Amino acid sequence: MPGVPLTNEQRFALIQKYIERMPSLSTTVTKVLEVCNRPSTSANDLNRVIALDPVLTGQVLKLINSAYYSLPNQISSLTRAIIMLGINTVKNLALSTAVLGSMGRQDSFRSLSMDAFWTHSLCVGVLAKALAGLKKIPGMMQEEFFVAGLLHDLGKIPLNxxxxxxxxQALELSTIEQGSLPKAEEIMLGFDHGHAGKMIADKWQLSQALTELLRFHHSPENASPNNRQLISVVALANAYANLFDVGSAGDRFPDTSRVDELLLQVGLKWHDLSSLHAVVEQEIEKAQVFLQIAREAA
Structure with a gap:
C-alpha cells in the first residue's frame, strides 16, 4: 500500500539492489588492479595495459603534469609518467578516478551537498597521507592513505x-542530538554507511584494506590487525575534518572522546595533527585535480 513505511529489512534489500545495479569498474581499471597486484609487475607491464585506453592514458599524463606533483618539465611519455609516479600511484589514480567518475556526479547527491562532501573527502585523504608521512611510512605507500581517505565515505552516497x-531526517537527528551520524543512520534506516560501503567494495572487488576501511572507519578496532593502522589514520583524519568543518559529509558532531583514543592508536600527539593545518589547506587545492580528471572522464 502507498504510504506504508518501509521496514529496515526492506530498506536493506533496496540498497543492495541499488548497489548491484551500479556500473562495474571498467575492464581496463580491473586489469590495472590485477596487474598491479602481481609482485613482479613492471612499469612496462602497466604501460601495455594503459596504452590501450586513451582516456586513462590522458588521465595519467594530466596528473603527472598537475600542481599535485609540481614537476619542472612537462612529461609527454606514458612510460616515463608511470616510472615517475610509480606503479602504486598509477593504480590508485585509476581506481580513484573510476570511482569518482561513477559516483561523484551531481545526480548522486540528494540530501548531501556534493561540493561540501568532496571537500571533506579530499581533506581526509590529504591529511591521512600527511599523517602517514609523519609515521615514516614509505612514500610509495602514502598514496594508499590518500585514496583510502578520499573514498572512506562512499557508503553515504547510495543512502542519501x-x-x-x-x-x-538522520542528518537533522544527529544535529538535534549533537550525536554522530552513523548512530542517526542506524535509527532512521536500520544500518549505517559503513554497511553500504562494504557492499560497494564487494561489488567492485576492492582490496581487503579498502573493504575494511569503508566498513570500519568509525570503529578501527574491529578491523583486522594488518589494516588497523591505515584505518585508524583515516579515522583520525576524518575526526579532524569534522572538528574543523573542512567541507561536510553530514557528520557535524563527531565523538570527540574518540580523538584521544585514535591519537593513541596511531601513535601521534594532537600537536602533530594541528601543525599540519596550513599544509592540508594547500594540498586540498592541489588534490582537486583528482575530481577534475574524474568529472572530465564521466
Whole structure:
C-alpha cells in the first residue's frame, strides 16, 4: 500500500539492489588492479595495459603534469609518467578516478551537498597521507592513505540517493542530538554507511584494506590487525575534518572522546595533527585535480 513505511529489512534489500545495479569498474581499471597486484609487475607491464585506453592514458599524463606533483618539465611519455609516479600511484589514480567518475556526479547527491562532501573527502585523504608521512611510512605507500581517505565515505552516497527523506531526517537527528551520524543512520534506516560501503567494495572487488576501511572507519578496532593502522589514520583524519568543518559529509558532531583514543592508536600527539593545518589547506587545492580528471572522464 502507498504510504506504508518501509521496514529496515526492506530498506536493506533496496540498497543492495541499488548497489548491484551500479556500473562495474571498467575492464581496463580491473586489469590495472590485477596487474598491479602481481609482485613482479613492471612499469612496462602497466604501460601495455594503459596504452590501450586513451582516456586513462590522458588521465595519467594530466596528473603527472598537475600542481599535485609540481614537476619542472612537462612529461609527454606514458612510460616515463608511470616510472615517475610509480606503479602504486598509477593504480590508485585509476581506481580513484573510476570511482569518482561513477559516483561523484551531481545526480548522486540528494540530501548531501556534493561540493561540501568532496571537500571533506579530499581533506581526509590529504591529511591521512600527511599523517602517514609523519609515521615514516614509505612514500610509495602514502598514496594508499590518500585514496583510502578520499573514498572512506562512499557508503553515504547510495543512502542519501535511495532514501533522501530518511537521510535528511538522520542528518537533522544527529544535529538535534549533537550525536554522530552513523548512530542517526542506524535509527532512521536500520544500518549505517559503513554497511553500504562494504557492499560497494564487494561489488567492485576492492582490496581487503579498502573493504575494511569503508566498513570500519568509525570503529578501527574491529578491523583486522594488518589494516588497523591505515584505518585508524583515516579515522583520525576524518575526526579532524569534522572538528574543523573542512567541507561536510553530514557528520557535524563527531565523538570527540574518540580523538584521544585514535591519537593513541596511531601513535601521534594532537600537536602533530594541528601543525599540519596550513599544509592540508594547500594540498586540498592541489588534490582537486583528482575530481577534475574524474568529472572530465564521466
Amino acid at each position: 540517493n535511495c532514501f533522501a527523506e530518511e537521510y535528511r
